[in-house]
Amino acid sequence: MKDKILRELYEKKGQYISGEELSEKYQVSRTAIWKHMNALKKEGYVIETTHKKGYKLIESSGKLIPEALKRDLNTVEIGNKIIYFDTIDSTNNYSKRIAKDAAHGTVIISEEQSGGRGRLGRNWISPKGEGIWMSIVLKPDIPPTEGMKMTQIAAAAVCNAIRGVTGLEAFIKWPNDLVVNGKKVCGILTEMAGELTRIDYLIVGIGINANNESFLEEFQHIATSLAKEKGEKVDRKTLILHLLKEFEGLYEDYINQGTLEKTLAIIRNYSAVLGKSILVIRGEQQLKATVLGIDEEGLLEVKYEDGKRELLMSGEVSIRGEEGYI
Incomplete structure (x- = not known):
């Protein structure tokens, strides 16, 4: 019910919707509607309440709104379904749990991860509401030996998206990290399940330090956020939309052409390691x-x-x- 109310609020953005209207539509009491509104406010949504007018969603909230992502996403397959969480252990872990039945291109996004993971089993700190913590479920008809190329497609897509949205000079630290001013802003974790000759599914996990304000002391010399480097907060929704569009374009080019030519051109052009x-x-x-x-x-x-x-x-x-x- 809470998700249905959020969808109603978003679709009426900028306008009030009365508790009575919601009550009649969903056949619940106005008290129940009021409780759901309070629950949404506690989750971080900015909702204005006015006597005799009702409720209005204020879009200045930094909260990701799945309905907004779905409406504005300009892709064909990647993001055809978006599953959103306020908190979860790991978007990659959840993706693996549903991957068998999930459609190709399903995207899982969470405001927070309690058990985020990086490459080689490293921990990934994923504070609530500050970064982009997401995974993409893929089911390509390619040999398992080609699976790790998804990491490079993701790296190129993230690099283009960061540069396009923020204007920051992002570079790719082969094979799966993005850096700005020599510090890490993004990590990519690709996981695969299948047999000797075929892939059942691939999970591409992407973690971006978008608006992170602080880091543990042990990471301060190697990690930063886009907001820290830009000097202002980054619109996470816009970055996600650009990222998924870039990813789909590079992914489809690889599947159709059978080469990484476009992806590698980006990786070489924005490499953080070539010649070093x-x-x-x-x-x-x-x-x-x-x-x-x-x-x-x-x-x-x-x-x-x-x-x-x-x-x-x-x-x-x-x-x-x-x-x-x-």
Whole structure:
């Protein structure tokens, strides 16, 4: 009932809707409507209440409104269904629980994650109402060996979206991080289920520090938010809409053309690592190398101090700058 009332408020945005009208439409008491309105207010929605007029949703609220996303989303498949939570353990975890029956392109978004995860099992801090914590369910007809290319498609899409919406100079730290001014603003976690020759589903998890105001001391030297770098808050809804549109375009191009050409052009153009000296990390081992390029499959070509060259696969290693995050 609360979601139905929220939809009514959004569709009437800028106008009042009376408690009596809602009561009659949904066959509940006006007291029940009042209680649902208070519950929405506690969740962070700004709702104006005026005697004899009723209720009005004030859109200045920073809260994500799923109805607004659905109405304004200009895509065909990606985002065909949006599942929204106020809080959840992890959008990736939930996506895996529903993936078998979920439609291709389903998007899961939460205001908060209590158990967000990054690559290699790292924790991802996901404070309520500050960032973008979302996952996309994909069911592509591609070999499992191609699955990790979704990470690169997502990275390119996020990079274009951040640059287009905020004007900030975002760069891609291969394979799954986005950085602004040398600090991390986004991480991507792709997970896959399937058999030897086919994919059942792919989950692309995206976490963006949009309006985060503070970070734990241990992360302050490597992480930042778009708002901190821009000096003002970012409209999360607009960023999500641009991101999903960019993702669908690059995804469809890859599926139709069979290559990552468009995606890799973005990754190379906005790479944070090309030509730089880095540390290649495998477990406890760290080796110095220079990044030479990114091949047609999205593998990172590096040259070690001993002259040996190697193509790195994203699932095997991590990289970081010699003197910091990048």
